[in-house]
Amino acid sequence: MRVVLAGGGTAGHIEPALALADALRREDPSVEVTCLGTERGLETRLVPQRGYELALIPPVPLPRTLTPRLLTVPGRLRGAINAAAAVLDRTRAEVLVGFGGYVATPGYLAARKRRVPIVVHEANPRAGLANRLGARFTEHVAVSHPDSPLPKSTFVGIPLRREIASxxxxxxxxxxxxxxxxxxxxxxxxxxxxxxxxxxxxxxxxxxxxxxxxxxxxxxxxxxxxxxxxxxxxxxxxxxxxxxxxxxxxxxxxxxxxxxxxxxxxxxxxxxxxxxxxxxxxxxxxxxxxxxxxxxxxxxxxxxxxxxxxxxxxxxxxxxxxxxxxxxxxxxxxxxxxxxIGHRDADVTLARMVRDVARGGARA
Incomplete structure (x- = not known):
């Protein structure tokens, strides 16, 4: 199975992605995992430390207010989408899993463009812009709060490192x-x-x-x-x-x-x-x-x-x-x-969802 994870930027996005990667690899050591990231995020240190491939794409932070910077977003976003699509092509990805943050938006749009199945994981009670967008492209949405407003969502919790979860x-x-x-x-x-x-x-x-x-x-x-x-x-x-x-x-x-x-x-x-x-x-x-x-x-x-x-x-x-x-x-x-109210097996539950989506060939 070939998986691309889009969870760069902060530890809150990266750690659940790496916990999922570990769970997938425990189940099947032959799983190929590639993490999308940018040169600005913590992923440049954390992902290689855990032994996973990191593919860098241009960062496209979205301004929170109407500023002149908003006019530069479409062109920069197009470049990031193309870079993410190239990663999906090179890795022959069977599924993209997004965790929100800067890299998730171009990841979701690239996966939709390439018709790669999408899984969304939202760790917070209020979903960010990227995951609200991603949830519109897929029926496979995992959340960490039972009352999440994201549609078609399944409650799984937050994937944690095994040394913590166990x-x-x-x-x-x-x-x-x-x-x-x-x-x-x-x-x-x-x-x-x-x-x-x-x-x-x-x-x-x-x-x-x-x-x-x-x-x-x-x-x-x-x-x-x-x-x-x-x-x-x-x-x-x-x-x-x-x-x-x-x-x-x-x-x-x-x-x-x-x-x-x-x-x-x-x-x-x-x-x-x-x-x-x-x-x-x-x-x-x-x-x-x-x-x-x-x-x-x-x-x-x-x-x-x-x-x-x-x-x-x-x-x-x-x-x-x-x-x-x-x-x-x-x-x-x-x-x-x-x-x-703790959840020790969210990594295993999310990994099962990802495997089912990849094996089923479900399209976003």
């Missing part, structure tokens, strides 16, 4: 805490704000460091590479406050923690729910409110807390997060609630 936090807990230099028997809070960190999370958490120590709570804080916030050293034998600029073993970070405080991107919410890790979700204060929508289902189920970015203060953390971490029974209930 993680046994309880079995790995002691090993994971040792890996980060943490003690095995203290309540542990994981704090992270994405690959670049989050200034407001960092500032509030660092200011709460003395209260964490006084409450007997140790912290693993992934601060981001450009962070300038650092907690003052604690007294001897105080609980650890470990800071890292970056973590490439998030599976171990999840296993080390009893609770996480983080943003509410679609991938983050899906991963925490899948592994049953309660979250304190602090949605980005920008955009269309999508991150709050991502977190609301797990919070409504009892698997997390939700706080606006502007309201995240050391006082709020002391009054709301510390009491949870001091109550193991409540942490256990929240963990079960989060796991109850």
């Amino acid at each position: 993680l046994d936090r309880l079995a790995m807990g002691d090993k994971a805490r040792s890996y980060f230099g943490l003690l095995p028997d203290l309540p542990t809070l994981l704090i992270f704000g994405g690959s670049q960190g989050a200034r407001s999370l960092n500032r509030a958490a660092v200011a709460t460091a003395p209260a964490f120590r006084a409450a007997g709570i140790q912290v693993l804080h992934i601060v981001g590479p450009k962070n300038t916030e650092e907690p003052e050293p604690g007294p001897p034998n105080a609980p650890q406050y470990v800071t890292l600029p970056y973590c490439d073993r998030m599976d171990l970070a999840y296993a080390a923690a009893d609770m996480a405080m983080c943003r509410a991107g679609a991938m983050t919410c899906a991963e925490l729910a899948a592994v049953g890790l309660p979250g304190v979700y602090v949605p980005l204060p920008h955009g269309n409110g999508e991150q709050r929508l991502n977190a609301e289902p797990v919070v409504a189920a009892g698997g997390g807390l939700l706080i606006d970015d502007a309201e995240l203060t050391p006082e709020w953390i002391q009054g709301n997060v510390l009491p949870v971490l001091a109550d193991p029974a409540r942490v256990a209930r929240m963990s079960e609630a989060a796991a109850g």
